[in-house]
Amino acid sequence: MKYTEIKSCYIGPEISPEHFITEHFFLYLAKGTIEGYDGISKYSLKPGEYCIARKNHLARYHKQKQDNEFEKVVVIFDTLFLKAFAEKHKIKAQKSEAEAAFVQLKKTNLVPNFILSLMPYYNEGGEIDETFSSIKREELLLILLKENPELTNILFDFAPPEKIDLEAYMNRNYKFNISMERFAYLTGRSISAFKRDFAAIFSDTPSRWLIQRRLKEGYFLLEKKGRKPSDIYLDLGFEDLSHFSFAFKKKYGISPSDILKLNLNK
CATH class of the missing domain: 1.10.10.60 (Homeodomain-like)
Incomplete structure (x- = not known):
């Protein structure tokens, strides 16, 4: 499956570019490579791979172009959106014990097909039309939760960080x-x-x-x-x-x- 028509885009509210991840976000890499570090482990993302970057974590990532191109799709799952989603779908979560900032996800055909389904919704500026952004975010989250049930405790844990060492x-x-x-x-x-x-x-x-x-x-x-x-x-x-x-x-x-x-x- 080719992704030559995919353009880098963000769906959801803007997030800070600093090392502190303020909101959860989904990252799909279409072209290039990304090397990530969260203070504990190093991560590598290649074309066709995707992950969740977790809020309230520190992370640094470097990108490298492929044939002078770098393309990604970023979908932000902000707290306001997640709380509304949890209420709508009656989701209850427990405290997550996971520490990693990056959660690499199970690869299935559903996610690449979802990425391709975004094409009709690009506006002339190369962005996803806001009219459809919430609908597409909900669709993606339903896919991710179906294939990765462990994300429930990660994404829907709204408690502030606990006192640590x-x-x-x-x-x-x-x-x-x-x-x-x-x-x-x-x-x-x-x-x-x-x-x-x-x-x-x-x-x-x-x-x-x-x-x-x-x-x-x-x-x-x-x-x-x-x-x-x-x-x-x-x-x-x-x-x-x-x-x-x-x-x-x-x-x-x-x-x-x-x-x-x-x-x-x-």
Whole structure:
């Protein structure tokens, strides 16, 4: 089955592009590849594969074009939509024990056929007409739940994150560039409780600890792995290369690029 006519599109409300996933969404990849990371595991998505990205999780993903093209279909299952769906279909869920940010789904003919069924609903701007978006979202969700019943406890768990082990969580997720408020929420704390617990565990402020922890990892990647500064600063949680270089030199008294030069001269 060919997908040459599929255009990249989003169905549902806009979601934040940051590392924090604010709403569940379905991702179908038509062309290209996607590499994902959630602080625990790495994931790979190839053409014809699809997954659910879970809300209230941290994730980073890199895309790679195929023949200079990258095409995907993203369907957002926001909380408002899911609550209405649960009420309509009398769905009751239990607390989900799954931790992964990405849930790879069972492959069937139903999902690819659904993707192809979207074609008549594209408007002239290459988007799905809003008149049909809710209907198509409901149709997709019915398909996914039929083929993947375990999604019920994932998608319809509307409870906020519970209080968890702060030390383990931060040591696993320090590379994600999100606000302190996000970290507090994801660890089941108010911002004041988060800062208080953080100081008791790490004897430092969250912002200062994050910078130092990222720089330590950066030094390891440069000195031991021979990585280039331009290849690692984003994955370490820095917004730009100049910020990484400035903070690195301030801590170690040498620039990241000079670390590479020293390695080459050994």
